[in-house]
Amino acid sequence: EINAAKKAIRASESTFACYNDMPLEAFLSAAEKLLPEGSTVELSIPKEADYRIYNATSEKDGSIFANITFTCGVYKRQDMYTMKIPKLTGIAAENNADKELLAKDKAAANEVFKGISLAPDITAEQILEMAKSAVTNGSKLELADGFEKVIRIFNPLPYSVEKFCEFNVCFEEDYPKFYMEGMGYEKINGFKIYDENGSEVEYSVTDINTDRNIRVVDQIFKRADVYTVSLNVKLRPMGDTYYKIVPCGVPVRYFGNEAYITKKIDNEHISVTVNCDGSINLTDKATDTEYKNLISPVSCGEIGDGWIHVSPASDFYSASTSAFVEVTESSAVKTTIKITQTMRLPKTVINDKRGYHRSGEYVNLDIVSFVTAGKNDRYVSVKTIVNNTAENHRLSLIFPSGTANGEYSVNQAFAFVKRKIVDFNRFKNYFERPTKYMQNNGIIYTKDENKGLAVISEGGFHEGGVDRDGNIVFTLFRAFSNFYMTNGETESNALEKMEFNYIIMPLDKNIKNTDIQRRQDVLRAGTEYVEYNGKCETGSTYGIEFLDESFVYSTAYRTKDNSVGIRIYNAENENVKGKIRLPDGIKDAVITDFNDNVIKKCETDGNILHLSLGPFEIVTLSLK
Numbered sequence: 001e002i003n004a005a006k007k008a009i010r011a012s013e014s015t016f017a018c019y020n021d022m023p024l025e026a027f028l029s030a031a032e033k034l035l036p037e038g039s040t041v042e043l044s045i046p047k048e049a050d051y052r053i054y055n056a057t058s059e060k061d062g063s064i065f066a067n068i069t070f071t072c073g074v075y076k077r078q079d080m081y082t083m084k085i086p087k088l089t090g091i092a093a094e095n096n097a098d099k100e101l102l103a104k105d106k107a108a109a110n111e112v113f114k115g116i117s118l119a120p121d122i123t124a125e126q127i128l129e130m131a132k133s134a135v136t137n138g139s140k141l142e143l144a145d146g147f148e149k150v151i152r153i154f155n156p157l158p159y160s161v162e163k164f165c166e167f168n169v170c171f172e173e174d175y176p177k178f179y180m181e182g183m184g185y186e187k188i189n190g191f192k193i194y195d196e197n198g199s200e201v202e203y204s205v206t207d208i209n210t211d212r213n214i215r216v217v218d219q220i221f222k223r224a225d226v227y228t229v230s231l232n233v234k235l236r237p238m239g240d241t242y243y244k245i246v247p248c249g250v251p252v253r254y255f256g257n258e259a260y261i262t263k264k265i266d267n268e269h270i271s272v273t274v275n276c277d278g279s280i281n282l283t284d285k286a287t288d289t290e291y292k293n294l295i296s297p298v299s300c301g302e303i304g305d306g307w308i309h310v311s312p313a314s315d316f317y318s319a320s321t322s323a324f325v326e327v328t329e330s331s332a333v334k335t336t337i338k339i340t341q342t343m344r345l346p347k348t349v350i351n352d353k354r355g356y357h358r359s360g361e362y363v364n365l366d367i368v369s370f371v372t373a374g375k376n377d378r379y380v381s382v383k384t385i386v387n388n389t390a391e392n393h394r395l396s397l398i399f400p401s402g403t404a405n406g407e408y409s410v411n412q413a414f415a416f417v418k419r420k421i422v423d424f425n426r427f428k429n430y431f432e433r434p435t436k437y438m439q440n441n442g443i444i445y446t447k448d449e450n451k452g453l454a455v456i457s458e459g460g461f462h463e464g465g466v467d468r469d470g471n472i473v474f475t476l477f478r479a480f481s482n483f484y485m486t487n488g489e490t491e492s493n494a495l496e497k498m499e500f501n502y503i504i505m506p507l508d509k510n511i512k513n514t515d516i517q518r519r520q521d522v523l524r525a526g527t528e529y530v531e532y533n534g535k536c537e538t539g540s541t542y543g544i545e546f547l548d549e550s551f552v553y554s555t556a557y558r559t560k561d562n563s564v565g566i567r568i569y570n571a572e573n574e575n576v577k578g579k580i581r582l583p584d585g586i587k588d589a590v591i592t593d594f595n596d597n598v599i600k601k602c603e604t605d606g607n608i609l610h611l612s613l614g615p616f617e618i619v620t621l622s623l624k
Contacts, residue, residue, distance in 0.1 A: 002070045005041040006079050008034050009068070016083040018064050020055040020096075027051070027066065042071045048213040048221060056085040057100050058093040105139035106174055149191075149245035150536050154528040155235035157521060158553050158580075159546045164232050164334050164374035165527045166206070169245065170214050170224040190248040193231060196538050201243065202254040203231040204331035230333045232375060238543030244536035256375075259330035265337060265371070269378035270506070272371060278323030278341035280371060282380060284506035287451040289402070294504055295382065296398040297321060297341060297367050299390070301349050301358050305482040306492065309394060309437075312356035318345050321367070328370070336372040343367065349392035349481075363389045379505035379519070386476060387497045394478045396464075399504065401453035403446045404470035409513075410440035411520070414554070414569045415616040416513045421468050437465040437473060443520055444472050445507060452507035454516050458523045460500050476500060513571040517552050542583055544623075550578030551613070559596045563624040570613035580609040588624040596622065 009016075012034050018027065028043050035041060045051045045068060056062030062085035070077045088096050109131040132141050149169065155161055171189050188208070193201045207228035213221045235241045257266055265272035271283045279293040299318045304310035321341040329336040343365045346358035370383045386395065409416050422436050442461050445454035455461070455472050464474040479493045503523060505516070544566060546553070554567040570576050582589060582604070589602040589609055602621065603610045613619060 001036075001039055001041050001072045002075060002077050005035050005039055005043075005070055005072075006077070008036055009081060010079075013081055013083060016081075018083045018085055020062060020085060020088075021053060022064060024051055027064065031066075031068065040072055044069045044071065048215055051221075052213065054085075056088050058088045058096065059100075061085060061087050101137035102139050105135045105137050108134040108136065109141070110174065148534065148536050150532055150534055151243045151245070152530050152532070152539075153233060153235055153241045153243070155238060155241065156525050156528070157518075158238045158544045159518070159549075160237050161235045161522055161525075162232070162376065163235075163522065164230055164377075165529070166228055166230050167527075167529055167531060169227045169229050169531055170212075170222075171227060173223045175225075175247070188251075189225070189227070190250060190252055191245050192248045192252055193229075194244050194246060195234075196242050196536070201231050201233075202332045203229050204254065204256075204329065204333045206230055206329055206331075230329075230331070232333055236539055237541050237545040239541035240539035242536050242539050254332035256331040256333070256335060259335045259337070260327045263325060263327065263337070265335045265373045265380070267335075267373060267375055267377065269376075270373060270380070272337075272373060272380055274323070274325050274337060274339060274371075276323065277321050278325070278339045278367075278369075280339075280380075282504060282506065284378070284451070284508075286378070287506065287508050289451045289506065291402060291453055291504075291506065292400060294399045295339075295369055295371075295384070296400075297343060297395060298398060299343060299345055299365075299393050299395050301346075301356075302392045302394045302478050302480050303349055303351075303356050303482065304478070304480055306480070309478060311394075312349060312358070314355065314357040316358070318343055329372075332375065334372055334374045334377075336370055339369045339371060341367040341369070345390040345393060347390055365389050365395075379503050381523075382502050382504060384476070384500045384502070385497065386500075388477070388479060388494050391479055391493045391495070392481055395476045397474050397476060399453065399455050399472040399474070401446045401466070401470045401472055403448050403452050404468060405446070405448055406468075408444060408446040408466035408472070410438075410445075410464075411443040411513075411517060411571075412441055414571075414618050416443075416517075416571055416573075419465070421466055423468075436467075437463050437475060440464060442502075443516060444474065445505075445516060446470055446472065447507050450509050452511075454503075454505045454507055456503040456505060456516065456520045456523065458501040458520070460498075461502060474502075512549075514549055514552055517571050518549075521553065544583065545581040547579040547581055547608070550576040551580075551611070554618075559592075559622055561596070561622075561624075563622045565592070565596065566621040566623065567618065568621070569618040570616055573615045575612065575614055577610070577612045580611060582607045582609055582623060586623045590622050592620050592622045594620060596620075598622070 009031055017030060024045060031043055045066060050067035052065040054062045064083045064085065066083065067078055067080045070079065112130055112134045128141060135141060151167055175189060193203050195201055205227055209226045212224055212226050214224045216222055233241065259265060263274055269285055273281045275281065275293065279296045282291045282294055301312045301315040302309065303312050321343050324340040326338040328338045344362050345365050347361045347363045348359050349356055350359050366387060368385045372381045407418050407420050409418050439462055442457035442459060443454060444464050444466065446452055446466050453472065455474060461474045466472050477494050477498060481493060501523065503519060505519060551568045552571045554569060557565045559565045586607065589604055591599045591602060593599060611619065
């Protein structure tokens with residue numbers, strides 16, 4: 001049926017009834033009418049780039065390119081077609097005449113600026129006059145009133161955040177391209193970015209995808225070049241922050257350090273070097289401490305199940321790796337080093353008459369880590385990607401902290417707990433084997449009076465601990481084959497690509513649990529933004545705002561009486577006092593229990609709420 005459908009549409013390709021700006025639904029509807037009678041084949045075009053319209057004019061034919069997906073039952077096939085749009089004549093040509101003249105004038109105006117460099121002090125009015133000189137078909141040119149490209153960023157947290165962010169910015173076909181990079185080989189848009197106060201913000205372009213189909217709404221698309229842009233942002237608490245993008249007539253370049261030569265990340269607070277095995281050394285300049293061999297992978301056998309890790313008696317640990325290093329960005333905003341560590345692991349664990357043992361067949365497992373530090377960061381952000389190829393093994397990452405004081409801290413719901421490092425000799429006669437690495441909520445740190453190290457995970461790091469030498473160990477995943485009360489699914493061996501995002505953060509005596517927990521909250525919140533064409537505004541905070549570093553934010557929700565419920569807590573094992581600025585319009589603030597029953601009225605001074613919390617205390621506020 002699919003072959004017959006493809007032939008039917010191919011036979012009508014040259015006579016297909018299509019027209020300028022033909023919507024996708026109309027195109028598919030017309031194509032379906034060409035299918036053989038009784039055909040059950042369904043037609044679709046799921047990708048934006050697979051449907052392109054090149055409109056006809058009174059001077060030349062147009063066309064529609066379509067990569068159609070044919071579906072029949074469980075079978076899918078694709079085929080590409082180019083349908084002709086006939087040259088416009090008669091009334092159609094008359095109706096399109098003004099549009100054609102406008103297109104010619106736009107092309108002529110853009111041609112004026114190709115391959116030239118403009119003076120740094122050139123004005124918008126002078127650029128307008130240059131464009132007018134090329135217009136020959138009567139089009140009217142004028143400067144747009146307040147038109148700008150705008151990035152609007154939302155911060156869901158009740159405190160200000162400073163970090164580097166990446167955005168995709170769409171530059172339409174008629175956006176002015178003022179200069180050519182590198183002797184004219186690559187055309188790059190010239191633009192500057194400003195904050196709400198009009199201060200210029202340094203940025204870097206990390207990727208360019210040209211001539212893309214961008215969805216505007218529903219089936220309406222526009223052609224644009226998509227630039228991936230990185231910049232350091234300062235976001236106001238629980239509200240919007242705006243940045244505007246302004247065309248610039250000269251090359252715009254901000255230079256960073258020479259990481260391409262040194263293979264080193266270096267800023268005011270930290271420096272990072274890469275070892276031969278792909279692990280990294282992190283130096284904290286505030287405490288003059290070097291943390292060596294971070295991100296060291298280790299694998300062992302796994303014959304346990306989804307609840308318990310068990311290694312076979314005949315087992316060994318694989319730890320050595322070969323490494324390939326690439327510097328993917330070295331700019332004024334951030335530096336990123338891509339490290340590919342390759343481990344050679346047994347393919348599986350075999351259970352035969354000899355018992356459990358790891359197989360003699362080996363596979364390569366790649367661990368790819370993108371290690372990044374922003375210009376102002378006192379930590380490194382890491383994205384680790386593992387495409388698992390081995391069965392029945394546990395893969396962990398080791399972060400030597402150099403702090404061995406017999407205990408470490410982890411976060412749990414609404415609190416941090418201290419755990420003693422397990423001494424196995426104390427439990428050798430116990431019936432139940434002790435657990436070395438235990439559950440946590442994504443943070444493990446170890447610290448003495450003056451220094452320490454924290455590993456902070458966005459999600460996915462739920463099992464870990466610290467050994468007696470001060471090595472922080474996080475389990476990335478356990479691939480296993482044993483099941484209880486299931487139907488023998490194979491997904492538990494995790495033969496798939498997995499991604500882990502986390503932060504390695506050096507500590508000093510002034511860093512508290514609250515600081516570490518807030519860093520995880522910023523990581524989990526991500527970056528919510530929208531990019532659009534319009535006038536830049538001044539953002540505002542329309543939620544609560546923490547005025548000091550006393551509390552941790554948990555959640556907001558609608559209460560039973562339609563008030564706003566806010567849950568916060570104290571992450572320290574001591575009493576804390578703090579202030580919270582309430583949004584305008586709040587007339588009543590009370591403390592409730594988890595069921596929204598009022599406990600007492602809050603102490604306020606205008607719109608400033610004063611609050612005292614005991615060690616690890618949780619408080620729910622109801623605002624009305």
